[in-house]
Amino acid sequence: MNAPTADVILPCLNERGALPWVLSRMPDGYRAIVVDNGSTDGSAELAARLGATVVREERRGFGAAAHAGLLAATADFVAFCDCDGSLDPSRLPEVFAPVVEGTADLVLGAREPQRGSWPFHARMANLLLAWRLRRLTGERVTDLGPMRAARRVQLLSLHLEDRRSGYPLEMFLKASLHGWRIAEVPVPYAPRTGQSKVTGTVGGTLTAVRDMSAQLKAAAAASESVPVPKRGGLE
Known part of the structure; x- marks a missing residue:
């Protein structure tokens, strides 16, 4: 397919070591929006030198950074x-x-782990979460993957509110509740550069569990009170 004009949102907290490789892999026609979430290692300055659009989000949290990038995006596809x-x-x-072909409204990159890329406890937690989802x-989801694509206007219409670790889950749950067509595409998952802020720390893991539990509880309540829309995409 011809690459569409797209904005790629990259939440960033002290990722100087990974940025050169990540930005060098950006396809033609795709704009990298690096959302610096309080880095102290010069990530924002390096990203700017490497040609990325840099947005600063002082409020800490993955969701805060991700949503700041969404608000800064201008392309039809995000x-x-x-x-x-x-x-x-x-x-x-x-x-x-x-998404471009019109067969899905939200696409998740289902991670295919390479050696050493996914701690056992994190992988088991992901399998349990996918089962609960x-x-x-009723969606055929196997992984709440962090690589995902959709149309910008439709994402904004979800009025996402979580500003911490529950942001990706809230996006999926609200998309399902609104009858979006959700699909998965397999993507390789390699060992990250540096230590994870979530699965690599006890505090990060506990925060993610709390945030996601709150989203699941809210979704369960909403599903009981709102009729399930017909599948078939967005108007």
């Missing part, structure tokens, strides 16, 4: 991608394809 070197931006055209929503 993707989210981790900025730690674990995901290859060159695979984004494959993730975008169902299938039971709750």
Whole structure:
């Protein structure tokens, strides 16, 4: 497919070591929006020198950075991608394809782990979360992948509110509740550069569990009170 004009949102907190590789893998026609979330290692300055659009979000939290990038985006198509070197931006055209072709409204990159890329406890937690999501929503989801693609206007219409670790889950749950067509595309998942701020620390893991539990509780309540819309995409 011809690469669409797209904005790629890269939440960033002290990812100087990974930035050169990540930005060098950006496909032609894709604009990198690096959202610096309080880095102290010069990530923002390096990203700017490497040609990325840099947005600063002082409020800490993955969701805060991700949403700041969404608000800064102007392209019709928007993707989210981790900025730690674990995901290859060159695979984004494959993730975008169902959205561009009109067969899906939200596409998740389902991670295929390479050796050493996914701690056992994190992988088991992801499998459990995917099982709960299938039971709750009926979607055929296997991974709440951080690489994802959709149309910017539709994403804004979801009125996402979480500004911490629950942001990706809230996006998925609200998209399902609104009858979006959700698809998965497999993407390689490599060991990240540096230590994870979530699965690599006890505090990060606990925060993610709390945030996601709150989103699941809210979604369960909403699904009981709102009729499930017909599948078939967005108007």
